[in-house]
Amino acid sequence: MQQILNFLIKHNHWFLFILLEGISFVLLFSFNNYQSASMFTSTNEVAGNIYSMISDVDGYFTLNDENQALLEHNKELISEIEALKEELATLKDSSAIAAFPDGKFRFNTARAVNNSLNKLQNFITIDKGENDGIGSEMGVFNDKGVVGIIYQTSGNFSLVMPLLNSKSMLSCRVKGSNSFCTLRWHGEELQYSYLIDLPRYAIFQQGDTVVTSGFSSIFPADIPVGEIERLEDSDDGMFYRARVRLFVDFASIDNVFVVGNDDKKEQDTLEQSINKLK
Amino acid sequence: MTSSTLINIRNFILLTFVQVLIFSHIHLFGYATAYIYLIFLLKLPRHTSRNALLMWGFLFGLAVDMFSNTPGINAAAATAMGFARNAFLATFTHKGMPEDFVPGAKSLKWGSYLIYSLMCIVLFYTILFILELFTISNIVPLLISIASSTLLTMLFVVVAECFSFRK
Incomplete structure (x- = not known):
């Protein structure tokens, strides 16, 4: 007994080593779930606030460009409002307007305070969190896409899984067609992603715009994503694969919009109940 | 609490900030990222207990992980480096050296100190990048990442050593 105890005491660093490595691996694997403890990521208050402070200072240097982009976006929105107003005036008397549903999407603005680009699994930290009504699996976009x-x-903070993350999947549609497909990132290239499983019968061209499908209940339909640059065969030759140039410049993300869907829970439970039946 | 522990805690906080706010954002050629906080682990005195080395490595790794959204990856790699450090150091110590010393160019000579640093840093990056990419199928980019990051960090080890050498 004494000898066993002596052995354990003599080699206690082995146990500490195994314990610490164990903790590291638990952290590593639990991070792979949505909803896992956010204490050890940059959404925690200490790291979030420090990044927020740095980005406050940093933000001044890009104010000019950012203002210009916002002005452009404003201009587009104003012209869109004007166009819609005219449309509305012509429809005023018809009964179609009465049936127009209330928007189910809620929008929120946020600022990116930290951003990584060089990893296979990149993340962006934004300065709004649960207190502002933000929850996981909400969509994030900016004026570009x-x-x-x-x-x-x-x-007070949230972690965004950008399109530049090997685990990210986005349900998309090519504008002008009705086939849906999935956007995945292969790593390495910052400005390019791939549409996988494009059906063979669908006709696409170089330069076609890729938009959100509105299928997944995360994003409203028709938010721009990117532009098809090249079509190629998938590895098994059954589908097409398209190389897509993303509209968003991930190296300079600052102001973003967060969109939540009031009906998402309902849609999700319905879809899950169908999965259970299978 | 002894004064050396206080100095270590101060260095810990300073180095963590310098690491996560400056060095973690530098990716030379898309491959090389320097983890200068390893210098702290390299420079702990010879007689630092294994348990203390493990704890320093783990806490440092965890702090850096927290800021870079890679939970556990730096912690696992730095803990392993803390574990192996004394064994690596032991190969370069010989009789006639003072009982306890801070590893450096002065105490170990340049050659030995650099090889000792190189061994520790290669171990660290090998674990780090294997955990981060979680595959060894793309062996070439993995090796490029390990080699370039090791070289870059070694450069900072030499620079830090030159500064402390002049004192």
């Missing part, structure tokens, strides 16, 4: 999907949230 889709940025990503909320992965984890804490009180």
